[in-house]
Amino acid sequence: MSNEAFNLQSGLQQLLEGIQGAGGAGVVGFILLYGLFTVLLLPGTILTLSAGVIFGAVQGSIYAWIGATLGATLAFLTGRYLARQWVTQKIAHRSRFQAIDRAVSQAGLKIVLLTRLSPLFPFNLLNYAFGITGVSLRDYVLGSVGMIPTTILYVYIGSLAGNLTQLETTAQPGDPRLYWAFRIVGLLTTLAVTVFITQTARKALAAAAPEEPSNS
Numbered sequence: 001m002s003n004e005a006f007n008l009q010s011g012l013q014q015l016l017e018g019i020q021g022a023g024g025a026g027v028v029g030f031i032l033l034y035g036l037f038t039v040l041l042l043p044g045t046i047l048t049l050s051a052g053v054i055f056g057a058v059q060g061s062i063y064a065w066i067g068a069t070l071g072a073t074l075a076f077l078t079g080r081y082l083a084r085q086w087v088t089q090k091i092a093h094r095s096r097f098q099a100i101d102r103a104v105s106q107a108g109l110k111i112v113l114l115t116r117l118s119p120l121f122p123f124n125l126l127n128y129a130f131g132i133t134g135v136s137l138r139d140y141v142l143g144s145v146g147m148i149p150t151t152i153l154y155v156y157i158g159s160l161a162g163n164l165t166q167l168e169t170t171a172q173p174g175d176p177r178l179y180w181a182f183r184i185v186g187l188l189t190t191l192a193v194t195v196f197i198t199q200t201a202r203k204a205l206a207a208a209a210p211e212e213p214s215n216s
Contacts, residue, residue: 052156
């Protein structure tokens with residue numbers, strides 16, 4: 001590990017230790033930190049695990065989910081209002097991209113929800129990607145409930161660690177069956193969302209395709 005990476009990790013640990021003993025201010029600080037990590041495309045797993053150590057399984061799950069939702073919403077809005085116009089201009093003449101955009105706008109809540117349920121989809125990158133689609137802010141935020149199962153799992157894993165320094169050695173919950181149940185559900189959800197998005201986009205493409213000229 002480089003000195004720079006070590007310093008960043010050490011600094012984050014000190015920050016989390018400060019949050020741990022700060023009471024209500026620590027809760028607010030943790031949520032804002034999680035939101036910042038999400039906007040900056042930084043991995044939030046360590047924060048989710050840390051939530052279990054600092055706040056316990058129940059409260060940690062709530063605070064981690066709120067922080068992730070806050071960051072995801074800010075990233076979505078950034079992508080929509082700072083990048084959407086440029087991206088729209090780039091794809092304005094491409095009917096296939098427009099059709100896929102319409103597919104998301106028609107079934108946005110389902111697509112967002114399913115991708116959130118799957119831990120295999122890149123969470124941080126998707127936040128910005130959804131911003132340049134036609135999904136409404138309301139459906140996007142509602143779809144954030146799909147993050148709850150994975151959040152609970154990782155917060156629970158973190159809660160098994162005695163302190164923040166033990167997080168790296170806490171790889172899975174005490175009951176392996178629970179861990180693998182979540183992994184299997186995640187895999188099945190990934191397959192489901194892939195099929196659903198493909199079918200929805202195909203229907204939108206078919207509806208957008210120009211009619212073939214008649215031979216008569």
